[in-house]
Amino acid sequence: MNLRIGLPGGARxxxxxxxxxDMAGGYSxxxxxxxxxxxxxxxxxNRLCETAEDYGVRLxxxxxxNGLELDGVVSHLKDVIRRGxxxxxxxxxxxxxxxxxxRDLDEDLNLANRLFEERLGYRSVxxxxxxxxRHNELKAENQRVILKNGYMWVSGEFDYDLLKRRDYTYMISAPSRNLPFRYSTGLIEIPIQGWTDRTWFDSHRLIDPEAYACWRKKCGHRPVPKGWRCPWTDTAALDDWIKMNLECLDYAYEHGLVWVLCWHPYSHYLHDPENRMLPSLLEAASKKAEKVLIWTMRDLIQHVEK
Ligand SMILES: [Zn+2]
Structure with missing residues:
Protein backbone atom coordinates (compact mmCIF):
# COMPACT_ATOMS: atom_id res chain seq x y z
CA MET A 1 0.00 0.00 0.00
CA ASN A 2 1.53 3.32 -1.08
CA LEU A 3 1.59 6.09 1.51
CA ARG A 4 0.74 9.72 1.01
CA ILE A 5 3.21 12.34 2.18
CA GLY A 6 1.89 15.77 3.08
CA LEU A 7 3.80 18.88 2.01
CA PRO A 8 3.40 21.53 4.73
CA GLY A 9 3.03 25.25 4.25
CA GLY A 10 2.07 25.13 0.58
CA ALA A 11 5.45 23.73 -0.48
CA ARG A 12 5.67 22.55 -4.05
CA ASP A 22 30.53 4.28 4.69
CA MET A 23 34.21 3.66 4.26
CA ALA A 24 32.98 1.74 1.22
CA GLY A 25 34.25 -1.75 0.45
CA GLY A 26 34.28 -0.74 -3.21
CA TYR A 27 37.09 1.72 -2.41
CA SER A 28 39.02 -0.58 -0.14
CA ASN A 46 32.05 18.67 7.54
CA ARG A 47 32.16 20.49 4.21
CA LEU A 48 28.80 19.02 3.23
CA CYS A 49 27.37 20.16 6.58
CA GLU A 50 28.74 23.67 6.02
CA THR A 51 27.13 23.80 2.57
CA ALA A 52 23.78 22.71 4.01
CA GLU A 53 24.07 25.27 6.82
CA ASP A 54 24.76 28.04 4.25
CA TYR A 55 21.32 27.24 2.83
CA GLY A 56 19.66 26.79 6.22
CA VAL A 57 18.89 23.10 5.66
CA ARG A 58 19.82 19.84 7.37
CA LEU A 59 21.25 16.61 6.02
CA ASN A 66 30.80 -0.50 14.11
CA GLY A 67 32.39 2.94 13.67
CA LEU A 68 30.87 3.95 17.02
CA GLU A 69 33.48 1.76 18.72
CA LEU A 70 36.03 4.52 17.96
CA ASP A 71 36.06 7.67 20.12
CA GLY A 72 37.14 9.82 17.16
CA VAL A 73 34.12 8.78 15.10
CA VAL A 74 31.76 9.35 18.04
CA SER A 75 33.01 12.89 18.66
CA HIS A 76 32.81 13.65 14.91
CA LEU A 77 29.19 12.41 14.81
CA LYS A 78 28.26 14.29 17.99
CA ASP A 79 29.51 17.44 16.29
CA VAL A 80 27.43 16.70 13.17
CA ILE A 81 24.37 16.17 15.40
CA ARG A 82 25.07 19.32 17.45
CA ARG A 83 25.02 21.26 14.18
CA GLY A 84 21.45 20.04 13.61
CA ARG A 103 19.27 -14.67 13.13
CA ASP A 104 22.28 -12.78 11.74
CA LEU A 105 20.13 -9.73 11.17
CA ASP A 106 18.79 -9.84 14.73
CA GLU A 107 22.30 -10.06 16.22
CA ASP A 108 23.57 -7.26 14.01
CA LEU A 109 20.72 -4.85 14.81
CA ASN A 110 20.93 -5.63 18.50
CA LEU A 111 24.57 -4.66 18.55
CA ALA A 112 23.97 -1.54 16.44
CA ASN A 113 21.16 -0.38 18.75
CA ARG A 114 23.31 -0.87 21.83
CA LEU A 115 26.13 1.21 20.35
CA PHE A 116 23.79 4.01 19.30
CA GLU A 117 22.38 4.14 22.81
CA GLU A 118 25.67 3.85 24.67
CA ARG A 119 27.77 6.07 22.43
CA LEU A 120 25.35 8.65 21.00
CA GLY A 121 22.67 8.48 23.69
CA TYR A 122 19.65 7.62 21.54
CA ARG A 123 18.00 4.86 19.52
CA SER A 124 18.02 5.27 15.75
CA VAL A 125 14.50 5.48 14.35
CA ARG A 134 14.57 -5.19 -5.19
CA HIS A 135 10.87 -4.59 -4.60
CA ASN A 136 9.39 -7.38 -2.45
CA GLU A 137 12.77 -9.00 -1.72
CA LEU A 138 12.66 -8.09 1.97
CA LYS A 139 10.88 -11.17 3.30
CA ALA A 140 8.34 -11.01 6.13
CA GLU A 141 10.62 -12.90 8.52
CA ASN A 142 13.31 -10.22 8.19
CA GLN A 143 10.73 -7.43 8.37
CA ARG A 144 9.63 -8.82 11.74
CA VAL A 145 13.24 -8.86 13.00
CA ILE A 146 13.60 -5.20 11.99
CA LEU A 147 10.33 -4.31 13.76
CA LYS A 148 11.35 -6.28 16.84
CA ASN A 149 14.56 -4.23 17.01
CA GLY A 150 12.52 -1.06 17.26
CA TYR A 151 12.41 0.18 13.67
CA MET A 152 9.13 1.14 12.01
CA TRP A 153 10.93 2.66 9.03
CA VAL A 154 13.40 1.12 6.63
CA SER A 155 15.03 2.52 3.50
CA GLY A 156 16.84 -0.01 1.35
CA GLU A 157 14.89 -0.75 -1.80
CA PHE A 158 16.74 0.25 -4.97
CA ASP A 159 15.66 0.35 -8.63
CA TYR A 160 18.12 -1.96 -10.43
CA ASP A 161 16.31 -1.31 -13.73
CA LEU A 162 18.30 1.93 -13.91
CA LEU A 163 21.41 -0.12 -14.67
CA LYS A 164 19.68 -1.95 -17.52
CA ARG A 165 17.52 0.69 -19.16
CA ARG A 166 19.89 3.62 -19.37
CA ASP A 167 17.33 5.94 -20.99
CA TYR A 168 17.45 9.51 -19.81
CA THR A 169 13.71 10.08 -19.38
CA TYR A 170 13.57 7.07 -17.08
CA MET A 171 16.48 8.45 -15.00
CA ILE A 172 15.10 11.91 -14.44
CA SER A 173 11.56 10.71 -13.70
CA ALA A 174 12.88 8.63 -10.75
CA PRO A 175 11.00 10.75 -8.16
CA SER A 176 7.70 9.45 -9.60
CA ARG A 177 8.51 5.75 -9.00
CA ASN A 178 9.35 3.55 -5.98
CA LEU A 179 7.11 5.42 -3.57
CA PRO A 180 7.03 4.79 0.20
CA PHE A 181 4.73 1.90 1.14
CA ARG A 182 3.68 -0.28 4.05
CA TYR A 183 4.51 -4.01 4.09
CA SER A 184 1.88 -6.43 5.39
CA THR A 185 3.82 -6.69 8.69
CA GLY A 186 3.36 -2.95 9.24
CA LEU A 187 6.98 -2.02 8.49
CA ILE A 188 7.26 1.03 6.24
CA GLU A 189 9.68 1.09 3.29
CA ILE A 190 11.04 4.34 1.90
CA PRO A 191 12.82 3.29 -1.32
CA ILE A 192 15.85 5.06 -2.75
CA GLN A 193 14.76 6.86 -5.92
CA GLY A 194 17.14 7.10 -8.86
CA TRP A 195 20.87 6.68 -9.24
CA THR A 196 23.14 6.59 -6.24
CA ASP A 197 26.53 8.26 -6.75
CA ARG A 198 28.22 4.84 -6.30
CA THR A 199 26.25 3.24 -9.14
CA TRP A 200 26.57 6.32 -11.37
CA PHE A 201 30.31 6.90 -11.09
CA ASP A 202 31.63 3.42 -10.38
CA SER A 203 29.29 1.33 -12.59
CA HIS A 204 27.31 3.38 -15.10
CA ARG A 205 30.17 5.74 -16.06
CA LEU A 206 33.03 3.32 -15.46
CA ILE A 207 35.36 3.33 -18.47
CA ASP A 208 38.48 1.69 -17.05
CA PRO A 209 37.79 -1.22 -14.68
CA GLU A 210 41.48 -2.06 -14.55
CA ALA A 211 42.44 1.43 -13.34
CA TYR A 212 39.69 1.15 -10.74
CA ALA A 213 40.87 -2.24 -9.48
CA CYS A 214 44.48 -1.06 -9.38
CA TRP A 215 43.64 2.14 -7.47
CA ARG A 216 41.57 0.15 -4.97
CA LYS A 217 44.40 -2.22 -4.28
CA LYS A 218 47.16 0.38 -3.97
CA CYS A 219 45.39 3.53 -2.72
CA GLY A 220 41.98 2.53 -1.36
CA HIS A 221 40.87 4.02 1.97
CA ARG A 222 43.73 6.51 1.91
CA PRO A 223 43.38 10.22 1.14
CA VAL A 224 43.93 11.20 -2.50
CA PRO A 225 46.46 13.96 -3.30
CA LYS A 226 45.28 17.47 -4.12
CA GLY A 227 44.42 17.82 -7.80
CA TRP A 228 43.95 14.04 -8.23
CA ARG A 229 41.41 13.08 -10.88
CA CYS A 230 39.59 9.77 -10.84
CA PRO A 231 41.07 7.63 -13.63
CA TRP A 232 38.22 5.13 -13.98
CA THR A 233 35.24 7.32 -14.97
CA ASP A 234 34.86 9.38 -18.13
CA THR A 235 35.71 13.08 -17.88
CA ALA A 236 32.10 14.26 -18.28
CA ALA A 237 30.74 12.01 -15.51
CA LEU A 238 30.58 14.74 -12.86
CA ASP A 239 29.03 17.41 -15.11
CA ASP A 240 26.44 14.90 -16.28
CA TRP A 241 25.78 13.77 -12.68
CA ILE A 242 25.01 17.35 -11.66
CA LYS A 243 22.88 17.97 -14.74
CA MET A 244 20.91 14.75 -14.26
CA ASN A 245 20.22 15.46 -10.58
CA LEU A 246 19.09 19.01 -11.35
CA GLU A 247 16.68 17.59 -13.91
CA CYS A 248 15.35 15.15 -11.28
CA LEU A 249 14.75 18.19 -9.09
CA ASP A 250 12.90 19.92 -11.97
CA TYR A 251 10.81 16.79 -12.47
CA ALA A 252 9.94 16.56 -8.76
CA TYR A 253 9.08 20.27 -8.76
CA GLU A 254 6.93 20.09 -11.84
CA HIS A 255 4.96 17.11 -10.53
CA GLY A 256 4.84 18.09 -6.82
CA LEU A 257 6.75 14.99 -5.63
CA VAL A 258 8.91 13.93 -2.71
CA TRP A 259 12.29 12.70 -3.98
CA VAL A 260 14.45 10.47 -1.77
CA LEU A 261 18.06 10.40 -2.89
CA CYS A 262 20.94 8.35 -1.50
CA TRP A 263 24.51 9.59 -1.84
CA HIS A 264 27.85 8.83 -0.16
CA PRO A 265 30.42 11.36 1.09
CA TYR A 266 33.20 8.97 -0.02
CA SER A 267 31.94 8.79 -3.63
CA HIS A 268 31.68 12.57 -3.78
CA TYR A 269 35.10 12.96 -2.17
CA LEU A 270 36.57 10.95 -5.06
CA HIS A 271 34.41 12.12 -7.94
CA ASP A 272 33.43 15.64 -6.81
CA PRO A 273 36.47 16.83 -4.82
CA GLU A 274 35.47 20.49 -5.11
CA ASN A 275 32.02 19.73 -3.67
CA ARG A 276 29.96 21.02 -6.61
CA MET A 277 26.93 18.72 -6.47
CA LEU A 278 25.31 19.64 -3.15
CA PRO A 279 25.65 23.44 -3.58
CA SER A 280 24.27 23.15 -7.14
CA LEU A 281 21.23 21.24 -5.90
CA LEU A 282 20.56 23.55 -2.95
CA GLU A 283 21.08 26.65 -5.09
CA ALA A 284 18.66 25.41 -7.77
CA ALA A 285 16.10 24.46 -5.11
CA SER A 286 16.37 27.88 -3.46
CA LYS A 287 15.81 29.68 -6.80
CA LYS A 288 12.49 27.99 -7.61
CA ALA A 289 9.44 30.25 -7.62
CA GLU A 290 7.55 28.03 -5.18
CA LYS A 291 8.98 26.53 -1.99
CA VAL A 292 11.15 23.42 -2.29
CA LEU A 293 11.64 21.64 1.04
CA ILE A 294 15.00 20.03 1.78
CA TRP A 295 14.27 17.28 4.26
CA THR A 296 16.07 14.74 6.40
CA MET A 297 14.53 11.28 6.49
CA ARG A 298 13.26 12.16 9.97
CA ASP A 299 11.40 15.12 8.44
CA LEU A 300 9.86 12.84 5.83
CA ILE A 301 8.47 10.32 8.31
CA GLN A 302 6.78 13.09 10.25
CA HIS A 303 4.80 13.98 7.16
CA VAL A 304 3.59 10.53 6.17
CA GLU A 305 -0.20 10.72 6.33
CA LYS A 306 -1.81 8.20 8.67
ZN1 LIG B 1 26.40 1.37 2.82
Whole structure:
Protein backbone atom coordinates (compact mmCIF):
# COMPACT_ATOMS: atom_id res chain seq x y z
CA MET A 1 0.00 0.00 0.00
CA ASN A 2 1.53 3.32 -1.08
CA LEU A 3 1.59 6.09 1.51
CA ARG A 4 0.74 9.72 1.01
CA ILE A 5 3.21 12.34 2.18
CA GLY A 6 1.89 15.77 3.08
CA LEU A 7 3.80 18.88 2.01
CA PRO A 8 3.40 21.53 4.73
CA GLY A 9 3.03 25.25 4.25
CA GLY A 10 2.07 25.13 0.58
CA ALA A 11 5.45 23.73 -0.48
CA ARG A 12 5.67 22.55 -4.05
CA UNK A 13 7.93 19.50 -3.54
CA UNK A 14 10.53 18.03 -1.20
CA UNK A 15 14.00 16.55 -1.61
CA UNK A 16 15.21 14.14 1.07
CA UNK A 17 19.02 14.37 1.03
CA UNK A 18 20.56 11.28 2.60
CA UNK A 19 24.21 10.25 2.78
CA UNK A 20 25.60 6.85 3.81
CA UNK A 21 28.90 7.67 5.50
CA ASP A 22 30.53 4.28 4.69
CA MET A 23 34.21 3.66 4.26
CA ALA A 24 32.98 1.74 1.22
CA GLY A 25 34.25 -1.75 0.45
CA GLY A 26 34.28 -0.74 -3.21
CA TYR A 27 37.09 1.72 -2.41
CA SER A 28 39.02 -0.58 -0.14
CA UNK A 29 41.91 -2.96 -0.86
CA UNK A 30 40.24 -5.78 1.13
CA UNK A 31 36.66 -5.13 -0.03
CA UNK A 32 35.41 -4.64 3.53
CA UNK A 33 32.89 -1.85 4.07
CA UNK A 34 32.99 -0.35 7.56
CA UNK A 35 32.01 2.69 9.60
CA UNK A 36 35.38 3.73 11.04
CA UNK A 37 35.35 7.05 9.17
CA UNK A 38 38.83 8.22 8.14
CA UNK A 39 39.82 11.85 8.90
CA UNK A 40 39.80 12.82 5.18
CA UNK A 41 36.19 11.67 5.00
CA UNK A 42 35.25 13.51 8.20
CA UNK A 43 36.63 16.67 6.56
CA UNK A 44 34.46 16.12 3.50
CA UNK A 45 31.39 15.42 5.66
CA ASN A 46 32.05 18.67 7.54
CA ARG A 47 32.16 20.49 4.21
CA LEU A 48 28.80 19.02 3.23
CA CYS A 49 27.37 20.16 6.58
CA GLU A 50 28.74 23.67 6.02
CA THR A 51 27.13 23.80 2.57
CA ALA A 52 23.78 22.71 4.01
CA GLU A 53 24.07 25.27 6.82
CA ASP A 54 24.76 28.04 4.25
CA TYR A 55 21.32 27.24 2.83
CA GLY A 56 19.66 26.79 6.22
CA VAL A 57 18.89 23.10 5.66
CA ARG A 58 19.82 19.84 7.37
CA LEU A 59 21.25 16.61 6.02
CA UNK A 60 20.46 13.00 6.86
CA UNK A 61 23.39 10.69 7.49
CA UNK A 62 23.35 6.91 7.95
CA UNK A 63 26.23 5.51 9.96
CA UNK A 64 27.56 1.94 10.10
CA UNK A 65 27.46 1.32 13.86
CA ASN A 66 30.80 -0.50 14.11
CA GLY A 67 32.39 2.94 13.67
CA LEU A 68 30.87 3.95 17.02
CA GLU A 69 33.48 1.76 18.72
CA LEU A 70 36.03 4.52 17.96
CA ASP A 71 36.06 7.67 20.12
CA GLY A 72 37.14 9.82 17.16
CA VAL A 73 34.12 8.78 15.10
CA VAL A 74 31.76 9.35 18.04
CA SER A 75 33.01 12.89 18.66
CA HIS A 76 32.81 13.65 14.91
CA LEU A 77 29.19 12.41 14.81
CA LYS A 78 28.26 14.29 17.99
CA ASP A 79 29.51 17.44 16.29
CA VAL A 80 27.43 16.70 13.17
CA ILE A 81 24.37 16.17 15.40
CA ARG A 82 25.07 19.32 17.45
CA ARG A 83 25.02 21.26 14.18
CA GLY A 84 21.45 20.04 13.61
CA UNK A 85 21.91 17.19 11.14
CA UNK A 86 20.37 13.75 11.64
CA UNK A 87 22.34 10.53 12.12
CA UNK A 88 20.59 7.18 11.91
CA UNK A 89 21.65 3.56 11.60
CA UNK A 90 23.11 1.69 8.62
CA UNK A 91 23.39 -1.66 10.56
CA UNK A 92 26.36 -2.71 12.69
CA UNK A 93 28.36 -4.58 10.07
CA UNK A 94 26.88 -3.40 6.75
CA UNK A 95 24.81 -6.56 6.31
CA UNK A 96 22.11 -6.76 3.65
CA UNK A 97 18.63 -6.67 5.21
CA UNK A 98 17.08 -8.88 2.54
CA UNK A 99 19.79 -11.48 1.96
CA UNK A 100 20.85 -12.14 5.58
CA UNK A 101 19.35 -14.82 7.81
CA UNK A 102 16.86 -13.57 10.42
CA ARG A 103 19.27 -14.67 13.13
CA ASP A 104 22.28 -12.78 11.74
CA LEU A 105 20.13 -9.73 11.17
CA ASP A 106 18.79 -9.84 14.73
CA GLU A 107 22.30 -10.06 16.22
CA ASP A 108 23.57 -7.26 14.01
CA LEU A 109 20.72 -4.85 14.81
CA ASN A 110 20.93 -5.63 18.50
CA LEU A 111 24.57 -4.66 18.55
CA ALA A 112 23.97 -1.54 16.44
CA ASN A 113 21.16 -0.38 18.75
CA ARG A 114 23.31 -0.87 21.83
CA LEU A 115 26.13 1.21 20.35
CA PHE A 116 23.79 4.01 19.30
CA GLU A 117 22.38 4.14 22.81
CA GLU A 118 25.67 3.85 24.67
CA ARG A 119 27.77 6.07 22.43
CA LEU A 120 25.35 8.65 21.00
CA GLY A 121 22.67 8.48 23.69
CA TYR A 122 19.65 7.62 21.54
CA ARG A 123 18.00 4.86 19.52
CA SER A 124 18.02 5.27 15.75
CA VAL A 125 14.50 5.48 14.35
CA UNK A 126 15.17 4.74 10.67
CA UNK A 127 17.26 1.93 9.26
CA UNK A 128 19.09 2.38 5.94
CA UNK A 129 19.59 -0.98 4.27
CA UNK A 130 23.10 -1.62 2.93
CA UNK A 131 23.66 -2.79 -0.63
CA UNK A 132 20.05 -2.45 -1.75
CA UNK A 133 17.37 -4.99 -2.66
CA ARG A 134 14.57 -5.19 -5.19
CA HIS A 135 10.87 -4.59 -4.60
CA ASN A 136 9.39 -7.38 -2.45
CA GLU A 137 12.77 -9.00 -1.72
CA LEU A 138 12.66 -8.09 1.97
CA LYS A 139 10.88 -11.17 3.30
CA ALA A 140 8.34 -11.01 6.13
CA GLU A 141 10.62 -12.90 8.52
CA ASN A 142 13.31 -10.22 8.19
CA GLN A 143 10.73 -7.43 8.37
CA ARG A 144 9.63 -8.82 11.74
CA VAL A 145 13.24 -8.86 13.00
CA ILE A 146 13.60 -5.20 11.99
CA LEU A 147 10.33 -4.31 13.76
CA LYS A 148 11.35 -6.28 16.84
CA ASN A 149 14.56 -4.23 17.01
CA GLY A 150 12.52 -1.06 17.26
CA TYR A 151 12.41 0.18 13.67
CA MET A 152 9.13 1.14 12.01
CA TRP A 153 10.93 2.66 9.03
CA VAL A 154 13.40 1.12 6.63
CA SER A 155 15.03 2.52 3.50
CA GLY A 156 16.84 -0.01 1.35
CA GLU A 157 14.89 -0.75 -1.80
CA PHE A 158 16.74 0.25 -4.97
CA ASP A 159 15.66 0.35 -8.63
CA TYR A 160 18.12 -1.96 -10.43
CA ASP A 161 16.31 -1.31 -13.73
CA LEU A 162 18.30 1.93 -13.91
CA LEU A 163 21.41 -0.12 -14.67
CA LYS A 164 19.68 -1.95 -17.52
CA ARG A 165 17.52 0.69 -19.16
CA ARG A 166 19.89 3.62 -19.37
CA ASP A 167 17.33 5.94 -20.99
CA TYR A 168 17.45 9.51 -19.81
CA THR A 169 13.71 10.08 -19.38
CA TYR A 170 13.57 7.07 -17.08
CA MET A 171 16.48 8.45 -15.00
CA ILE A 172 15.10 11.91 -14.44
CA SER A 173 11.56 10.71 -13.70
CA ALA A 174 12.88 8.63 -10.75
CA PRO A 175 11.00 10.75 -8.16
CA SER A 176 7.70 9.45 -9.60
CA ARG A 177 8.51 5.75 -9.00
CA ASN A 178 9.35 3.55 -5.98
CA LEU A 179 7.11 5.42 -3.57
CA PRO A 180 7.03 4.79 0.20
CA PHE A 181 4.73 1.90 1.14
CA ARG A 182 3.68 -0.28 4.05
CA TYR A 183 4.51 -4.01 4.09
CA SER A 184 1.88 -6.43 5.39
CA THR A 185 3.82 -6.69 8.69
CA GLY A 186 3.36 -2.95 9.24
CA LEU A 187 6.98 -2.02 8.49
CA ILE A 188 7.26 1.03 6.24
CA GLU A 189 9.68 1.09 3.29
CA ILE A 190 11.04 4.34 1.90
CA PRO A 191 12.82 3.29 -1.32
CA ILE A 192 15.85 5.06 -2.75
CA GLN A 193 14.76 6.86 -5.92
CA GLY A 194 17.14 7.10 -8.86
CA TRP A 195 20.87 6.68 -9.24
CA THR A 196 23.14 6.59 -6.24
CA ASP A 197 26.53 8.26 -6.75
CA ARG A 198 28.22 4.84 -6.30
CA THR A 199 26.25 3.24 -9.14
CA TRP A 200 26.57 6.32 -11.37
CA PHE A 201 30.31 6.90 -11.09
CA ASP A 202 31.63 3.42 -10.38
CA SER A 203 29.29 1.33 -12.59
CA HIS A 204 27.31 3.38 -15.10
CA ARG A 205 30.17 5.74 -16.06
CA LEU A 206 33.03 3.32 -15.46
CA ILE A 207 35.36 3.33 -18.47
CA ASP A 208 38.48 1.69 -17.05
CA PRO A 209 37.79 -1.22 -14.68
CA GLU A 210 41.48 -2.06 -14.55
CA ALA A 211 42.44 1.43 -13.34
CA TYR A 212 39.69 1.15 -10.74
CA ALA A 213 40.87 -2.24 -9.48
CA CYS A 214 44.48 -1.06 -9.38
CA TRP A 215 43.64 2.14 -7.47
CA ARG A 216 41.57 0.15 -4.97
CA LYS A 217 44.40 -2.22 -4.28
CA LYS A 218 47.16 0.38 -3.97
CA CYS A 219 45.39 3.53 -2.72
CA GLY A 220 41.98 2.53 -1.36
CA HIS A 221 40.87 4.02 1.97
CA ARG A 222 43.73 6.51 1.91
CA PRO A 223 43.38 10.22 1.14
CA VAL A 224 43.93 11.20 -2.50
CA PRO A 225 46.46 13.96 -3.30
CA LYS A 226 45.28 17.47 -4.12
CA GLY A 227 44.42 17.82 -7.80
CA TRP A 228 43.95 14.04 -8.23
CA ARG A 229 41.41 13.08 -10.88
CA CYS A 230 39.59 9.77 -10.84
CA PRO A 231 41.07 7.63 -13.63
CA TRP A 232 38.22 5.13 -13.98
CA THR A 233 35.24 7.32 -14.97
CA ASP A 234 34.86 9.38 -18.13
CA THR A 235 35.71 13.08 -17.88
CA ALA A 236 32.10 14.26 -18.28
CA ALA A 237 30.74 12.01 -15.51
CA LEU A 238 30.58 14.74 -12.86
CA ASP A 239 29.03 17.41 -15.11
CA ASP A 240 26.44 14.90 -16.28
CA TRP A 241 25.78 13.77 -12.68
CA ILE A 242 25.01 17.35 -11.66
CA LYS A 243 22.88 17.97 -14.74
CA MET A 244 20.91 14.75 -14.26
CA ASN A 245 20.22 15.46 -10.58
CA LEU A 246 19.09 19.01 -11.35
CA GLU A 247 16.68 17.59 -13.91
CA CYS A 248 15.35 15.15 -11.28
CA LEU A 249 14.75 18.19 -9.09
CA ASP A 250 12.90 19.92 -11.97
CA TYR A 251 10.81 16.79 -12.47
CA ALA A 252 9.94 16.56 -8.76
CA TYR A 253 9.08 20.27 -8.76
CA GLU A 254 6.93 20.09 -11.84
CA HIS A 255 4.96 17.11 -10.53
CA GLY A 256 4.84 18.09 -6.82
CA LEU A 257 6.75 14.99 -5.63
CA VAL A 258 8.91 13.93 -2.71
CA TRP A 259 12.29 12.70 -3.98
CA VAL A 260 14.45 10.47 -1.77
CA LEU A 261 18.06 10.40 -2.89
CA CYS A 262 20.94 8.35 -1.50
CA TRP A 263 24.51 9.59 -1.84
CA HIS A 264 27.85 8.83 -0.16
CA PRO A 265 30.42 11.36 1.09
CA TYR A 266 33.20 8.97 -0.02
CA SER A 267 31.94 8.79 -3.63
CA HIS A 268 31.68 12.57 -3.78
CA TYR A 269 35.10 12.96 -2.17
CA LEU A 270 36.57 10.95 -5.06
CA HIS A 271 34.41 12.12 -7.94
CA ASP A 272 33.43 15.64 -6.81
CA PRO A 273 36.47 16.83 -4.82
CA GLU A 274 35.47 20.49 -5.11
CA ASN A 275 32.02 19.73 -3.67
CA ARG A 276 29.96 21.02 -6.61
CA MET A 277 26.93 18.72 -6.47
CA LEU A 278 25.31 19.64 -3.15
CA PRO A 279 25.65 23.44 -3.58
CA SER A 280 24.27 23.15 -7.14
CA LEU A 281 21.23 21.24 -5.90
CA LEU A 282 20.56 23.55 -2.95
CA GLU A 283 21.08 26.65 -5.09
CA ALA A 284 18.66 25.41 -7.77
CA ALA A 285 16.10 24.46 -5.11
CA SER A 286 16.37 27.88 -3.46
CA LYS A 287 15.81 29.68 -6.80
CA LYS A 288 12.49 27.99 -7.61
CA ALA A 289 9.44 30.25 -7.62
CA GLU A 290 7.55 28.03 -5.18
CA LYS A 291 8.98 26.53 -1.99
CA VAL A 292 11.15 23.42 -2.29
CA LEU A 293 11.64 21.64 1.04
CA ILE A 294 15.00 20.03 1.78
CA TRP A 295 14.27 17.28 4.26
CA THR A 296 16.07 14.74 6.40
CA MET A 297 14.53 11.28 6.49
CA ARG A 298 13.26 12.16 9.97
CA ASP A 299 11.40 15.12 8.44
CA LEU A 300 9.86 12.84 5.83
CA ILE A 301 8.47 10.32 8.31
CA GLN A 302 6.78 13.09 10.25
CA HIS A 303 4.80 13.98 7.16
CA VAL A 304 3.59 10.53 6.17
CA GLU A 305 -0.20 10.72 6.33
CA LYS A 306 -1.81 8.20 8.67
ZN1 LIG B 1 26.40 1.37 2.82
Missing amino acids: CAVVVTYDT PDGVCHGRTAPFLMDYI QFFQIA HAVDCHTYNHINLAYSSP ILRGPGGY
